[in-house]
Each structure stands twice: as C-alpha cells, then as structure tokens.
Amino acid sequence: MTSxxxxxxxxxxxxxxxxxxxxxxxxxxxxxEKERIFTRAWLYIGHESQIKNPGDYFVSKMGxxxxxxxxxxxxxxxVFLNSCAHRGMRVCRYDEGNTSAFRCPYHAWTxxxxxxxxxxxxxxxxxxPPFDKSEWGLVEVAQMANYMGTIWATxxxxxxxxxxxxxxxxxxxxxxxxxxxxxxxxxxLLGSVQKWVVPTNWKFIxxxxxxxxxxxxxxxxxxxIRLGPSGExxxxxxxxxxxVNGFPQGxxxxxxxxxxxxxxxxxxxxxxxxxxxxxxxERRLKNLGEDAGTCPLVGTIFPNMSFHAQQPRxxxxxxxxxxxxxxxxxxxxxxxxxxAEVKQFLREYYMRYSGPAGMTEQDDMENWNxxxxxxxxxxxxxxxxxxxxxxxxxxxxxxxxxxxxxQPITSEQNPRFFYKRWADYMDLGSWDELRDAQTSxxxxxxx
Amino acid sequence: xxxxxxxxxxLAYLDLMREVEEFFHAEADLLDEREYDEWLxxxxxxxxxxxxxxxxxxxxxxxxxxxxxxxxxxxHDDKETLIKRVKQIxxxxxxxxxxxxxxxxxxxxxRFVEPVSSLDDGERVTTKCRFxxxxxxxxxxxxxxxxxxxxxxxxxDGKLKVARRKIILDQSTLQAKNLTMFx
Numbered sequence: 001m002t003s004x005x006x007x008x009x010x011x012x013x014x015x016x017x018x019x020x021x022x023x024x025x026x027x028x029x030x031x032x033e034k035e036r037i038f039t040r041a042w043l044y045i046g047h048e049s050q051i052k053n054p055g056d057y058f059v060s061k062m063g064x065x066x067x068x069x070x071x072x073x074x075x076x077x078x079v080f081l082n083s084c085a086h087r088g089m090r091v092c093r094y095d096e097g098n099t100s101a102f103r104c105p106y107h108a109w110t111x112x113x114x115x116x117x118x119x120x121x122x123x124x125x126x127x128x129p130p131f132d133k134s135e136w137g138l139v140e141v142a143q144m145a146n147y148m149g150t151i152w153a154t155x156x157x158x159x160x161x162x163x164x165x166x167x168x169x170x171x172x173x174x175x176x177x178x179x180x181x182x183x184x185x186x187x188x189l190l191g192s193v194q195k196w197v198v199p200t201n202w203k204f205i206x207x208x209x210x211x212x213x214x215x216x217x218x219x220x221x222x223x224x225i226r227l228g229p230s231g232e233x234x235x236x237x238x239x240x241x242x243x244v245n246g247f248p249q250g251x252x253x254x255x256x257x258x259x260x261x262x263x264x265x266x267x268x269x270x271x272x273x274x275x276x277x278x279x280x281x282e283r284r285l286k287n288l289g290e291d292a293g294t295c296p297l298v299g300t301i302f303p304n305m306s307f308h309a310q311q312p313r314x315x316x317x318x319x320x321x322x323x324x325x326x327x328x329x330x331x332x333x334x335x336x337x338x339x340a341e342v343k344q345f346l347r348e349y350y351m352r353y354s355g356p357a358g359m360t361e362q363d364d365m366e367n368w369n370x371x372x373x374x375x376x377x378x379x380x381x382x383x384x385x386x387x388x389x390x391x392x393x394x395x396x397x398x399x400x401x402x403x404x405x406x407q408p409i410t411s412e413q414n415p416r417f418f419y420k421r422w423a424d425y426m427d428l429g430s431w432d433e434l435r436d437a438q439t440s441x442x443x444x445x446x447x
Numbered sequence: 448x449x450x451x452x453x454x455x456x457x458l459a460y461l462d463l464m465r466e467v468e469e470f471f472h473a474e475a476d477l478l479d480e481r482e483y484d485e486w487l488x489x490x491x492x493x494x495x496x497x498x499x500x501x502x503x504x505x506x507x508x509x510x511x512x513x514x515x516x517x518x519x520x521x522x523h524d525d526k527e528t529l530i531k532r533v534k535q536i537x538x539x540x541x542x543x544x545x546x547x548x549x550x551x552x553x554x555x556x557x558r559f560v561e562p563v564s565s566l567d568d569g570e571r572v573t574t575k576c577r578f579x580x581x582x583x584x585x586x587x588x589x590x591x592x593x594x595x596x597x598x599x600x601x602x603x604d605g606k607l608k609v610a611r612r613k614i615i616l617d618q619s620t621l622q623a624k625n626l627t628m629f630x
Contacts, residue, residue, distance in 0.1 A: 191519035
C-alpha cells in the first residue's frame with residue numbers, strides 16, 4: 001500500500017466542525033479513497049434473495065470494480081472480481097441470471113460458479129508443461145458475510161469481522177431490516193435494482209442518509225403537494241421525535257421515536273395498507289414493549305451503503321465512479337408476510353418517493369450535483385464546509401446505541417463521525433491503528 | 448399508390464393517422480411550453496403511465512430486457528400521481544426543475560399496431576412511436592433520452608386521450624440524474 005501524499009486529518013477538523021472542500025472535489029484524494037477505503041472497508045454487494053438457487057448470479061460493484069455475486073452448486077455464496085484471469089475481460093456481462101459456468105467471450109477461459117478455472121482453450125497442446133489451473137481461478141474477495149440476508153464483502157483479509165465493523169450500529173441495522181411488527185417474519189426485496197448516474201461526490205449521498213435532518217427545504221415541494229401515503233401535508237406519515245446516533249466506526253443513524261400510547265393512522269390512502277400497519281403496530285407493542293416506537297428512519301453504514309427503514313423502505317449503495325460521478329443503486333424491501341395488495345401500494349409509494357423519478361429524491365440529487373459543482377473552483381476550495389450544528393452536544397445515551405443527540409437540538413454529529421472515520425481510513429495503514437482510533441473516546445472529539 | 452387503390456378504408460386510415468400525429472405533436476408542444484394542466488386533460492382518468500427499467504440480458508432472454516409490470520420501474524403512475532408531479536413543478540420550489548429546464552420532445556415513427564381505420568368514443572387503439580427528449584438546464588447540463596413508446600389511445604366525447612402509456616427508454620443504467628420530465 002502506498003502512503004498518502006497529504007494528511008486527511010488536516011482536511012477534516014471534527015472538533016471545530018470544519019471540513020475541507022478538497023475531499024469532495026480533488027481527483028488525487030479520490031484515487032487515494034479507492035485504495036484506502038474501497039479495498040479495505042466492508043461493502044454491500046447484494047441480497048441473498050437475488051441468488052436463491054445454485055447457479056444464480058447478480059452483477060454488483062465494489063467501488064468502481066465489477067463483481068459477481070453468485071451461489072455455487074454446493075449452495076455456497078461467493079463474490080468474485082468480474083475479470084478473466086487470462087486477459088481481464090469481464091466474464092459476466094448480463095445483469096443477473098442463472099448459469100452453470102462463466103465463460104469468457106474473449107479466449108473462452110471458463111470458470112465454475114465456485115470460481116474454479118475449468119476450461120482453457122487448447123490447454124493440452126499450448127501449455128507444456130501444463131500450468132496449474134487451480135491457481136488461475138476468479139479473484140475472490142478476502143472475506144464475505146451474510147447478515148440477515150444482506151451480503152457484504154471486503155478485499156482486505158486483515159479487516160475485522162463484519163460484526164465488529166458494524167459495531168453497535170448492528171442494533172440499528174437489525175431494527176431497520178426486520179419485519180415491521182418486530183417479529184421473525186423477515187423482509188424481502190421488492191423487485192429489481194434502480195441504477196442511475198449522478199454528477200456528485202459519493203460522500204454527499206452517504207452523509208445525507210447518515211442523518212442530515214437540516215435539509216428539509218430540499219423537500220419543501222413534496223411536503224406542499226402531500227406526497228405522503230395518507231394524503232396529509234408532508235412526504236411521510238408522522239414518525240415521532242428525531243434522534244441522531246453516531247458510531248465510532250463511521251456509521252450514522254437517524255432514529256425516530258414514536259410515543260407508545262399514541263394512535264397510529266399511517267397509510268390512510270390505502271385502507272388495507274393502513275389496517276396492515278395498525279395490526280403490525282399492535283404486535284410490535286407486544287413484541288418490543290417500551291422500545292416499540294424506536295426505529296431507524298434512515299442510516300448510512302460506512303462508507304457507502306445507506307438504508308431507509310420506514311417510509312419508504314429501501315437499500316442504497318453509492319458506488320463512486322469518479323470524484324464527481326456516482327452511480328446510485330437503489331432497491332426496495334417489504335415485510336415478507338405483507339398481503340399482496342399492501343406490497344402493491346408500497347411499491348407505488350416507494351417509486352414516487354425514491355429513485356431518479358422519485359419526487360423526493362430528485363431534489364436531493366439537484367442539490368448534491370450543484371453543491372459539488374460549485375465547490376470545485378480554486379477560490380471555492382479554500383473555504384471549508386460548515387458542520388457545526390449541535391457541536392459538543394452528543395453523548396452516550398442510556399437506552400440507545402452510539403452517541404446521541406435528541407430533538408429539539410439538531411445536530412450534524414453523524415456527518416462529523418463519518419468524516420472523522422473517513423480521515424482515519426485515509427491516514428492509518430493498519431487495522432490496529434484503525435481500532436485504536438475508534439475507541440479513544442472518539443465522541444469527545446467529534447460530537 | 449394510384450387513385451384507384453385509395454379506397455374509402457385507406458382514406459379513413461390516413462385521416463385517423465393524421466389525427467393521431469397531430470395529437471402527439473400538440474401534446475409535445477403542451478409539454479415543452481409547460482402547459483401542464485392542459486396536458487393532464489389529454490390523459491384519461493384511469494391512465495396507466497409506466498416506464499419500466501431495462502436490463503442487460505442475453506439474446507435468448509431478450510423478452511426479459513424490460514422489467515415486468517409488477518416489478519420496480521422507473522415510473523409507474525396513475526392520474527393522481529401525475530397530477531402531483533405537475534403540482535410539484537408548479538410549487539416553484541421543485542429544485543430539480545427550478546430554474547426551469549429547456550425541453551424538446553420529438554415524436555416520430557408513429558404507426559398503429561393493428562390495422563385500423565376508425566376510432567369511435569370508448570374504442571381503443573394501440574400506437575407505437577419513437578421519442579427523443581432533449582433537456583438542457585442551467586449552463587451545460589444536457590440529457591438526450593431516446594426510446595420507444597407504446598400508447599393506447601381512446602376517444603372521449605369526440606377527443607383523443609391517452610389511456611395507457613408504456614415508455615421504453617434505451618438505457619439500462621440511467622445516464623440522467625433524474626426523470627423530472629414527462630414522456
């Protein structure tokens with residue numbers, strides 16, 4: 001690993017809440033991010049429901065690079081670099097499907113779904129002595145994890161386990177992905193992945209979903225036209241009081257806490273959906289008791305995976321493809337056990353809320369696009385961004401994980417944690433150093 | 448074609464085709480001139496306005512290159528949602544289209560899927576065409592969205608209306624940052 005040409009910590013001052021614009025616009029820093037962050041951190045690849053059967057595959061990305069998520073004929077899940085060992089051609093060029101083998105269209109090298117090289121053109125005649133095919137399989141990730149059906153991977157064999165990487169944010173992730181009644185019914189993906197290109201730096205997106213609750217003006221238009229699923233003013237139904245939770249691993253969650261005794265009347269536009277969620281709420285009160293009203297609204301798992309846990313429920317990966325270009329991949333999820341008409345209503349609500357045609361998301365992307373664009377100039381770069389909201393307020397909480405700031409105080413603590421961790425990854429070469437950085441009373445420096 | 452072969456049926460077909468062409472051209476003008484309330488009047492109250500996504504598939508699976516009707520799409524709207532989209536633009540604080548973009552719709556290759564020579568009130572006819580939607584906003588931001596459209600037209604009180612629109616964009620990973628425009 002090469003060493004960085006600058007100190008990221010000099011660009012990210014989370015104690016003062018000032019962060020240099022260079023980290024959003026500088027191409028050299030972006031090149032360093034590809035190595036320091038995207039070859040080391042755990043990255044979201046896909047969902048096991050996308051590869052239910054042996055031979056199923058789904059093509060995903062890790063940073064800029066194409067990878068194949070597949071299930072071999074023994075039922076084991078793998079993540080491979082989508083590049084032939086012989087001359088580098090993509091061995092899989094379909095978005096998804098089922099296959100017995102990946103056969104390269106360039107020179108016909110052929111790999112089993114467990115990555116083993118099984119076919120080489122003219123192997124018997126051309127290679128004397130024969131080379132060992134077992135050494136020339138597809139490049140596989142160093143570690144892979146299946147967490148509640150979500151598949152994650154890292155290229156770094158020294159990276160901590162996925163559970164350690166998640167840290168206390170595990171609780172929020174569990175709460176976000178579980179069935180809405182808090183029981184064991186589980187959730188499932190709702191259809192295909194939306195993929196689109198946004199001219200912005202990937203960190204604008206990650207930061208936004210880590211809990212930027214100050215960007216309400218972005219969405220004023222959808223609040224005015226009553227986009228929410230009950231037809232009331234707003235883009236969502238009432239979700240209660242907002243709380244931000246930041247984590248030393250760089251993850252950030254925006255929670256909402258709904259009073260247990262207050263009636264819930266969500267999804268009034270669809271009687272069957274409203275009835276379903278009221279039943280879920282009754283069961284949730286039984287299953288979770290005092291914690292029933294506590295649920296993540298949005299969150300970002302460092303570096304580039306974000307999720308919405310309530311309205312709508314979606315998973316997002318912000319794959320960087322340049323300092324000023326990001327591919328957004330968004331997929332949606334619902335309770336497995338929800339009735340078909342409820343899934344149908346949610347599908348339509350999700351699509352009009354999120355994605356490139358989503359009336360809410362469109363305005364985010366405009367702001368990310370032109371915030372990036374207007375920060376690129378030489379004069380613009382000299383001025384840091386301002387992340388001082390709620391500075392010094394966050395503290396450990398008796399009931400919630402992480403470092404917490406509650407309404408009525410608004411806070412940019414989660415972006416501060418995100419960028420502090422970002423600087424750790426950029427500056428620190430070893431996982432021992434990265435572990436030390438996250439445990440040395442980090443919250444006093446960044447909260 | 449000689450006068451002898453220009454049958455009454457052929458003339459009726461040409462008349463209907465010309466009416467459809469003029470309808471699509473007038474519709475494009477309403478959109479590009481931002482007469483959105485008038486545009487909404489061209490859509491039936493039970494319109495299905497659907498823009499599926501496209502996938503990279505093999506020739507053998509070519510019938511699956513477009514997401515199915517119960518799958519996630521780019522857009523799958525009813526009239527109520529289309530009205531909300533119009534109202535959103537009209538708020539003046541819909542930043543994705545504020546300041547307003549410059550948009551041109553070119554509609555071409557229009558044909559009827561089945562032979563048809565008349566369309567009475569309540570009847571339906573399916574048309575296919577190509578669209579080219581050009582958008583330019585602020586200084587240099589430019590999108591060129593090209594694809595096919597399948598429209599089911601009907602006649603209500605003597606006037607043509609769109610009862611169903613399927614928009615098949617020729618992109619898999621969408622190269623535009625949003626789909627704020629109509630098709």
